[in-house]
Structures are given as structure tokens and as C-alpha cells.
Amino acid sequence: GRRTGVQSGPRRRGDGAARAVTVPAPRGSQPRVPRPRATMELPEPELIRQSWRAVSRSPLEHGTVLFARLFDLEPDLLPLFQYNCRQFSSPEDCLSSPEFLDHIRKVMLVIDTAVTNVEDLSSLEDYLAGLGKKHRAVGVKLSSFSTVGESLLYMLEKCLGPAFTPAMRAAWSQLYGAVVQAMSRGWDGE
Numbered sequence: 001g002r003r004t005g006v007q008s009g010p011r012r013r014g015d016g017a018a019r020a021v022t023v024p025a026p027r028g029s030q031p032r033v034p035r036p037r038a039t040m041e042l043p044e045p046e047l048i049r050q051s052w053r054a055v056s057r058s059p060l061e062h063g064t065v066l067f068a069r070l071f072d073l074e075p076d077l078l079p080l081f082q083y084n085c086r087q088f089s090s091p092e093d094c095l096s097s098p099e100f101l102d103h104i105r106k107v108m109l110v111i112d113t114a115v116t117n118v119e120d121l122s123s124l125e126d127y128l129a130g131l132g133k134k135h136r137a138v139g140v141k142l143s144s145f146s147t148v149g150e151s152l153l154y155m156l157e158k159c160l161g162p163a164f165t166p167a168m169r170a171a172w173s174q175l176y177g178a179v180v181q182a183m184s185r186g187w188d189g190e
Contacts, residue, residue: 044171045118051168052115055159059112063104064095066148066155071095074147080139111152114179121175125182132186142187145180152176 055062071078071091079087081094081103088094095101110131117124136142156172157164 044167047165047168047171048115048118048175051156051160051164051172052112054163055156056108056112056115059108060101060104062155062159063108064101065158066107066151067091067100067104068095069151069154070148073150074144077140077144077147110179114175118175121178121182124179125185128179128182129185132183134186135183136187142184145183149173149176149180 068091071094075091078091078094081088081100083097083099088097088100113124113127114121132142153169153172153176156168160168
């Protein structure tokens with residue numbers, strides 16, 4: 001027999017049809033569109049400033065934590081610190097010397113300057129490149145700055161405890177990376 005007007009298979013209404021679900025947006029709000037992030041966007045300035053406030057109240061204490069950690073991670077750096085041709089016998093010996101405490105103060109001031117200029121780090125490029133040259137002149141390897149970065153994050157975590165959030169860690173890593181990038185010009189050919 002001939003079949004007319006009959007489709008070639010059973011078809012029930014609604015089978016396989018995609019249903020569009022619309023969720024109304026709250027009144028008076030626009031849908032949030034994430035901002036596109038530049039590859040080397042500046043660190044989150046407020047996270048940096050807020051976390052630095054606590055550290056900067058006692059820079060010598062926190063700077064000592066940073067350098068104690070640095071010497072734990074990379075003991076080969078200790079001989080680079082000599083004052084009046086005097087070699088330190090131990091990290092503790094170094095960390096308690098007045099000359100080294102002065103170095104700690106200077107390092108904390110550099111970090112403070114970077115925090116102050118977090119939204120305009122390019123203004124510090126020549127200063128940081130000069131600082132890189134000074135470190136190179138005394139035998140510091142550029143690769144040691146990644147250990148300094150780890151030590152900085154360690155110090156911030158010890159100082160801030162649970163307040164040191166993953167977002168804060170990321171912001172500081174980005175800031176430190178930008179500082180080292182500028183300092184690394186001190187290792188470039190003249």
C-alpha cells in the first residue's frame with residue numbers, strides 16, 4: 001500500500017528541541033562584562049598598598065625575616081655580603097651586623113618606593129637599572145632574584161598571615177616581576 005501524508009517515523013512534540021532558558025537580570029543592572037586584562041597590566045594597587053601598610057610599620061623586623069629566608073634558600077649568597085673585608089661566619093652573624101641592618105633598611109626602602117609608585121613603575125626604570133648594575137658589580141647573579149622574590153612572598157605571608165590572600169600574592173608577584181625586569185637591564189651589555 002501506498003501511504004500518503006505520513007512521515008517516516010514517529011514524531012512527538014518537543015522531542016530533541018532545545019529550550020532557551022532566560023534568566024532575568026536584576027532590575028537596574030547591566031550584565032557584568034569582565035575587563036580584558038593586558039598581559040603586563042600593573043598590579044592591583046590597593047592590594048599592594050593595603051598589605052604593605054602592615055609591613056612598613058616595622059621594616060627592619062620584616063626585612064630580617066626576608067633575608068633570613070633568603071640565606072636559608074640560597075646560602076651561597078652570604079659570602080657576597082662583606083663589610084671592611086670581613087666575611088660573616090653565619091647568617092645570624094650577618095643579620096645582626098649594623099652594616100647589614102643598614103642594607104636591610106635600604107632594601108625595604110626600595111620596596112616602599114615601588115609600592116608608592118605602583119601605578120607608574122616606568123618612572124623608576126633608570127633607578128632600578130642602576131640598582132641592578134650595583135648588584136651585578138658585587139657578584140650577584142640575576143637568577144638569585146627569583147629566590148629574593150620567594151623570600152619576599154614568604155615574609156609577606158609571615159607578616160600578614162591569613163590576610164595574605166592568593167590575589168595579594170599574585171599582585172606582589174607581578175609587582176616584584178616588574179621591578180626585577182627593570183633591574184635586569186643592569187646586567188645588559190653597556
